[in-house]
Amino acid sequence: MMTEENKLDNPVWNSLCESHKKFALDYNGTKFFNQDYCPFGGFSDHNSTLEATEKYASLCENFFIVGEKPKIADTLKITKELVCLQMIIYEKIQITFSDEIIKLTEEHAEELFNLVNLVQPGYFKPKTFLLGSYYGIFNDKKLVSVAGERMKMNAFTEVSAIVTHPDYTGKGYAKQLTSHVVNAVFDEGKTPFLHVVESNLGAIKLYEKLGFATRRKMSFWNICK
Secondary structure, eight states, rough: OOOOOOGGHHHHHHHTTTTTTGOOOOOSSHHHHHTTTTOOOEEGGGGGHHHHHHHHHTSSEOOOOOOSOOOOOTEEEEEEEEEEEEEEEOOOOOOOOSSSEEEOOOOGHHHHHHHHHHSTSSSEEEEEESSSSSEEEEEETEEEEEEEEEOSSSSSSEEEEEEEEEGGGGHHHHHHHHHHHHHHHHHTEEEEEEEEETTTTHHHHHHHHHHEEEEEEEEEEEEEE
16 A cells, blocks of 8 residues: 555655646656756656656756666666665754745845755756745855755655855754755645765764654666767
């Protein structure tokens, strides 16, 4: 029987079947986000990935299938398997905020895009910020740290784009922003989850301190022409 939490085993597919349905490109058993919003796909029918990845590659030359390893055409290649920990948290974070946290708007879109791609290139697209709410901390009117929401299901929201400019790390910005997003997700009646590369030990330690627990490993298969 499929429980709500089992839907996290196939997060892209279930996001595109539920809260993010309007962003879906449907290839009969494989779904992708519209390429302007997020370069992710997921599938329910393994046999559908061969044709689907080929069609999506004409729209987006570098993208990810999240979950099991897909079948791909000879014209494409899997450049890497990025193994992440999928982490989940079940209660609000008790924290004292020492910096002002600003909800970002369309006027911040370019600065947000540039900051995330400076620190984590390849995932954040020009319209990714429209998938959920994003928040930032400014220093001297410069956006220096952000966190926000990406994949969304009926019962879950992914906390994502937790990045700080390299010149401003070590000030507790990521801790505050992650906590702010987590608590906002709980306020919406949903459960927060996130994905973090399994080698990013510093980030994993922070998330564990905040109350996240590892639920499972999740592979992001990077596919290119």
